[in-house]
Amino acid sequence: MSAAQRIGEWHARARRSRAAYLACVCGxxxxxxxxxxxRFYGAAPxxxxxxxxAAAVAWRAWRGAKALDRAWLRRRLDSLRADMDDSAxxxxxxxxxxxxxxxxxxxxxxxxxxxxxxxxxxxGWNRRALAIxxxxxxxxxxAAVLWPPSRAQAPAPALAPSPPIAAAPGQPRLVxxxxxxxxxxxxGMxxxxxxxxxxxVAEGARLRWRLRFQxxxxxxxxxxxxxxxLPLRRDGEDWSAQRTLAxxxxxxxxxxxxPPAQARRLYRLDAVPDRPPQLRVLQPERGLTLLAPGQKAWPLAFEASDDYGVAATARLRITLVQGSGEQITFRERSLDLRGSGGVRAKRFVHRLDLAALGYAVGDDLIVQLSVADNRAPQAQTALSPSLILRWPADAGSEATGIEGMVKTVLPAYFRSQRQIIIDAEALIARKRQFDDATFVKKSDAIGVDQRLLRLRYGQFLGEEAEGEPKLPTSDSEDDGEHGHDGEAGAGHEAPPPAAHDDHDHGAAAAKPTFGEEGAVLEEFGHTHDHAEAATLLDPQTRKLLKAALDQMWQSELHLRQGQPQRALPxxxxxxxxxxxxxxxxxxYLARVGPELPPIDESRxxxxxxxGLARREDALAPATAADxxxxxxxxxLDAPASQPVDYAALERWLGxxxxxxxxxxxxxxxxxxxxxxxECGECRARLRGLLWPLLQRPASAVRARDAGDARDRRYFDGLPREAR
Incomplete structure (x- = not known):
């Protein structure tokens, strides 16, 4: 074994010994x-x-072992081994x-x-210190385990005196x-x-009663x-009990x-529930926002409030919708936003980088904020309305046959009736800012929108759409018949074919034959038997829609005349x-015809x-009033001697x-x-509480008045006249 390995082994053994010693001393x-x-706080604490x-003991042992570093090792070798020549x-x-x-x-x-x-x-281990x-x-x-509990009680808050109650001698009364x-x-209360x-009382509060009797x-x-x-437990001179109010x-x-007066006294505890947080959108001001030219970021601002406190962070859910038709894809992600403000009201602000999210032409960006309160153990959450950032559709342009003339293609949507009202009211409010000609022009533009909306709703009634003359292009077969366009030609009588340009009648390749039924219908009438384009409306709905179209006519009339204030009603x-x-x-009619099963000739x-179901609708049983x-x-309106079914009323209330x-x-x-x-006032109070719960009886059929003698002679003569 090399010298370095032997020194490392000695060093590790010394560190383990030091850690064990410190763990014993502290443990x-x-x-x-x-x-x-x-003893003082219970088992869980x-x-x-x-x-x-234990964590503190482990940390102290680790710190003590770490203190035996390389510098300590050099000093230890020099002090224990003379052959090191102080050169370790x-x-x-x-x-x-x-x-x-x-x-x-x-x-x-x-x-x-x-x-x-x-x-x-x-x-070395200091065994004496360890033993001590x-x-x-x-x-x-x-001592902590075996010491008897002290009987001395901490001074409790003073009890409030109870209202005096008449009691006989020896009867316990609340004092x-x-x-x-x-x-x-x-x-935080x-x-x-x-x-x-x-x-x-706040819902979930802990209640502790202390009562004293004498x-x-x-x-x-x-x-x-x-x-x-809830039994009361005696504690010295007082009686106490605890409960959580749900x-x-x-x-x-x-x-x-x-005494009976004390036993009848009722006390009321109203539990105040914790309301969910309230969330308000500060920016943007509308749920649907169109992307502005050159916009690179989308600022968002929300304000959350709660009766007890709002969580410090909120979650912002971001959904990016890409594609169109059946090729739509969704990409979702979430961000944690940290709020600013007080405990009960916070503000959450964020700016979305559109380029970082991959926002492109034709996409929709949808965001929604989720905020929670501090309720324990289960927090309550609130969701903001969905906010949409939409890339506006390209209006585009379409060139006609005339050189240099361009017609703007209208968007695929048409204005709503509410928007027409808003535009008209805004125009009336700004009337002083325009001269008469400009004011009439703007009112006429709103009237055009009203006309388009009227034509749109008129299609549901099968009405003929007003024909729009064609532009005099060089590729038109009847150039001379349409020398007008737009509204300027409204006062001229258009030829029959041009009066119905919005219908597809096929190509007139051959001249219709005189007297042929199909040719007459094709030339002077219209066939509206397309199943996919038909809409079935009940008579009442058709009546309402017809009334709406009549009002649109009047609104359009006054708007086109420059009188928006008269068009508003x-x-x-x-x-x-x-x-x-x-x-x-x-x-709506089905797109395909029904495929009925073949008829069984044997039946x-x-x-x-x-096996055949009844065609009559089954009558549902009417729900009788309780x-x-x-x-x-x-x-309760009967005399006091009559009994009242208290148990039935309690069951009904439950x-x-x-x-x-x-x-x-x-x-x-x-x-x-x-x-x-016998308390009449108590009966009247309970009857007053029951009165709003009584169901109003159904109206009965009233008999017709028989009338006077003259009326009877008239009715008696009707059968004779009929004969």
């Missing part, structure tokens, strides 16, 4: 530490203390940097290490009371003392409105031998009809209906708590009436 104190924590203490540092020096005499001395030291017996470089530490630790642990409320830790034993009862408990009993409750104090009426049409049901005209509330309401605005008010009124059946 013995873990026992009293765990015993003390377990004791395990945590043990884990932390030559063993760890770079040989290339040594002189001739130094290399000679180095080789001599290496031969001595290789031939000499093994050296024990370990530091072990004895002290064991004594402290034994002092206090309710300690400890809200959940995540709320401090604990408080409530002397009245009732109030509004004289002391044999036993006492808290009885809740749902029948649960929902609102009514309770009373039940002490053996207590008709536009609003059209919008109302359109909304009703959108809510109506529409039936024809046989009268066998086995008779119990009405019956109880009538029972099964229909969602229909009741304030179930605790019902429970309090029911308890008061049960304690005092």
């Amino acid at each position: 013995v104190w873990l026992l009293p530490l765990v015993a003390l924590v377990a 004791a395990w945590i203390a043990f884990a932390l203490g 540092d030559l063993l760890f020096a770079d040989e290339s940097a040594l002189g001739g005499l130094q290399r000679l001395q180095r080789s001599r030291l290496q031969r001595r290490i290789e031939t000499a017996p093994a050296s024990d470089l370990r530091l 530490a072990a004895v002290c630790a064991l004594a402290l642990a034994a 002092a009371q206090a309710l300690r409320i400890e809200p959940p830790a995540y709320t 401090p604990a408080r003392e409530e002397p009245s034993l009732e109030g509004r 004289p002391q009862p044999a036993q006492a408990a808290l009885v809740f409105h749902d029948g649960e009993r 929902k609102s409750a009514l309770y009373r104090i039940d002490a053996s031998g207590a 008709f536009a609003y009426k059209a919008l109302g009809f359109i909304k009703q049409v959108q809510q109506a049901s529409r039936i 024809r005209l046989g009268g066998d209906r086995a 008779p119990l509330p009405a019956r109880l309401w009538r029972e 099964a229909n708590s969602g229909r009741v605005d304030d179930p605790l008010a019902f429970a309090a009124a029911l308890s008061a009436l049960r304690d005092r059946p």
